[in-house]
Amino acid sequence: MNALIYTSALGIICLLAEIFNLRKLIIPIAIAGLLAILGTVALDWNADNSIREAALYNMLRADSFSLTFSGLLISLTVLLLMLSTDFYKTEQAKISDYIALILFILAGSLAMASFGNLAMLFLGIEVLSISLYIMAGANKHDKRSNEAGMKYFLMGSFASGLLLFGIALVYGETGSFDIVEIRDFIATHQPTSMLYVGVGLMLMALLFKTGAAPFHYWAPDVYEGAPMFHTAILMTVAKIGAFAAFYRLFSACFIPVMMPFGWVLSIVVALTITVGNLSALVQDSFKRMLALSGVSNAGYLMIAIVTLYGKTDNAVFYYSLAYGMALITAFTIAILVYRSSETESFSGFNGLAKRHPFIAASLTIAMLSLAGIPPFAGFFGKYYIFSEAVRNGRMWLVIIATINSIIGVYYYLKVVFAMYLKESDSNAAPLQIPVIYSVVIAITLTVILAVGLFPSTVLGWL
Amino acid sequence: MTFYIFLFLAALAVFCGLMTVTSRNPVHSVIFLIGCFFAIAGHYLLLNAQFLAVVHIIVYAGAIMVLFLFTLMMMNLNEASEGHKPALARISAVVSAGLLLFILIAALKKTEPFAPPLTIDHSIGLVKALGNTLLNEYLLPFEFVSILLLSSMVGAVLIAKRDKSPKPELE
Numbered sequence: 202m203n204a205l206i207y208t209s210a211l212g213i214i215c216l217l218a219e220i221f222n223l224r225k226l227i228i229p230i231a232i233a234g235l236l237a238i239l240g241t242v243a244l245d246w247n248a249d250n251s252i253r254e255a256a257l258y259n260m261l262r263a264d265s266f267s268l269t270f271s272g273l274l275i276s277l278t279v280l281l282l283m284l285s286t287d288f289y290k291t292e293q294a295k296i297s298d299y300i301a302l303i304l305f306i307l308a309g310s311l312a313m314a315s316f317g318n319l320a321m322l323f324l325g326i327e328v329l330s331i332s333l334y335i336m337a338g339a340n341k342h343d344k345r346s347n348e349a350g351m352k353y354f355l356m357g358s359f360a361s362g363l364l365l366f367g368i369a370l371v372y373g374e375t376g377s378f379d380i381v382e383i384r385d386f387i388a389t390h391q392p393t394s395m396l397y398v399g400v401g402l403m404l405m406a407l408l409f410k411t412g413a414a415p416f417h418y419w420a421p422d423v424y425e426g427a428p429m430f431h432t433a434i435l436m437t438v439a440k441i442g443a444f445a446a447f448y449r450l451f452s453a454c455f456i457p458v459m460m461p462f463g464w465v466l467s468i469v470v471a472l473t474i475t476v477g478n479l480s481a482l483v484q485d486s487f488k489r490m491l492a493l494s495g496v497s498n499a500g501y502l503m504i505a506i507v508t509l510y511g512k513t514d515n516a517v518f519y520y521s522l523a524y525g526m527a528l529i530t531a532f533t534i535a536i537l538v539y540r541s542s543e544t545e546s547f548s549g550f551n552g553l554a555k556r557h558p559f560i561a562a563s564l565t566i567a568m569l570s571l572a573g574i575p576p577f578a579g580f581f582g583k584y585y586i587f588s589e590a591v592r593n594g595r596m597w598l599v600i601i602a603t604i605n606s607i608i609g610v611y612y613y614l615k616v617v618f619a620m621y622l623k624e625s626d627s628n629a630a631p632l633q634i635p636v637i638y639s640v641v642i643a644i645t646l647t648v649i650l651a652v653g654l655f656p657s658t659v660l661g662w663l
Numbered sequence: 664m665t666f667y668i669f670l671f672l673a674a675l676a677v678f679c680g681l682m683t684v685t686s687r688n689p690v691h692s693v694i695f696l697i698g699c700f701f702a703i704a705g706h707y708l709l710l711n712a713q714f715l716a717v718v719h720i721i722v723y724a725g726a727i728m729v730l731f732l733f734t735l736m737m738m739n740l741n742e743a744s745e746g747h748k749p750a751l752a753r754i755s756a757v758v759s760a761g762l763l764l765f766i767l768i769a770a771l772k773k774t775e776p777f778a779p780p781l782t783i784d785h786s787i788g789l790v791k792a793l794g795n796t797l798l799n800e801y802l803l804p805f806e807f808v809s810i811l812l813l814s815s816m817v818g819a820v821l822i823a824k825r826d827k828s829p830k831p832e833l834e
Contacts, residue, residue, distance in 0.1 A: 209810045260803040298821045305814040320804045328811045335818035394770035
């Protein structure tokens, strides 16, 4: 539960490292530091944290949900940092700033995964968002990147305003920022309309942050405009962090007032999955396709919030793990392909299987996992979430989601067809594959396969 | 007496807020917004939140408004440059804002304000009480704000830093 403090300190160390001319050491220091922090999270797992929680006035809580999600977010960041060694090769002058921002993004998402107080939730979302606005607009000379940064900034600050407004109304009703006190107040009092308005405003802000329809309009443009590596951060750490906050807030506080929101949320979920899927279907750019499939994946995850009454937290964790690992594999390969072919469309992948069978096979596994084909991890993620929803009587939602995941197979396999069945241009240069990228792909593939073959080990964690 | 001051301040705040939105000249908008902020600061004083009132004036009426005016001057925005928005966008904006107002008023009207606490702590809005709360109970968020400020500072430097080899793509 001290992971938040250590991560923030590590970010500041990275900023200071530039003064001492340690630019080359920044990424190794950051990775080693994060691995150590991962160790402290593992130590917290068996420890009794109640005294330390009380010392921090329950601002952060070290329950099994927050610890597993902290571990997942830290691991994803380690993988992303491994990719960054090569991505920032040409931007050595800014490397300390970028790495520090990535660590601050992690700090924000850790606060969002383990908050015990609405003040920490808001600050976590703000730290995450402010750093992400900068990351989205990082490529100053690219108009699309400027547009992405500006658009994300304007809409994101509006959503933050809604969140703050909602928190204020909930505070006005319950008289507390602490999630346990809010839960106890709601459980013992008749909820009033002010509370509903507050919860509704917070819900809108969180739907925006997770990129769910009808608040998803920023997502494709921002994800497409940002530099490729930053899109990977946006779609993995930021999205999983936002979703963890969403799930945590509603499962910890607002189950008793969920009744009027149940139908609204169900419709939002159905809309999110369908809109994301149908828009992804017609895309020509691999990056934009992944961005829109990210929208529909947020929808699948939100089924778990609709069916909060059951124990869905381990299914949510499992899905997030499978989703994060598959996306990192996909983005690693997309960065490599983009660098050699300078195109983000599917044609860049043409004939990749002949030139690089290992890379093509890895991307195929990642895509199959995202599409939800057994025996890969993505299938069981969907399976557990859907079965919880069926158990809670949301059959129609599951039917819509299943139809959509069948549609999803088409666009996920588009890139696979391009790799295996189409001929490459005769002058296509072979990919330059740095060793560290192969290591990242090997790690993520191992996780996808291991988690897919032995799902019960992960499900038992929570 | 307090009630009349409250009424006066509330009317002033609403009037200034409306004028902020409806004035055609952006500089007038900003001036009215400053008036609105002062009226709200007056509300804080009525509630004995002296620290909040002072900070509100320093931060909003002082720093942020100066930034607004500065930006307006830099970008030379005047009436002529303000583009006309499509009617559909205007209508939908009015409808959604009106719906939000309606829901908020309806919700607040139905809500029973919870019973006032029996012992009102009069020092609650003073600097001393606030400092004690911030550095005891809210120490962790208080420190975490520094990360927020630091990351926005890093971002500002990152965006403003001149590149060694500027590419001429962007005019």
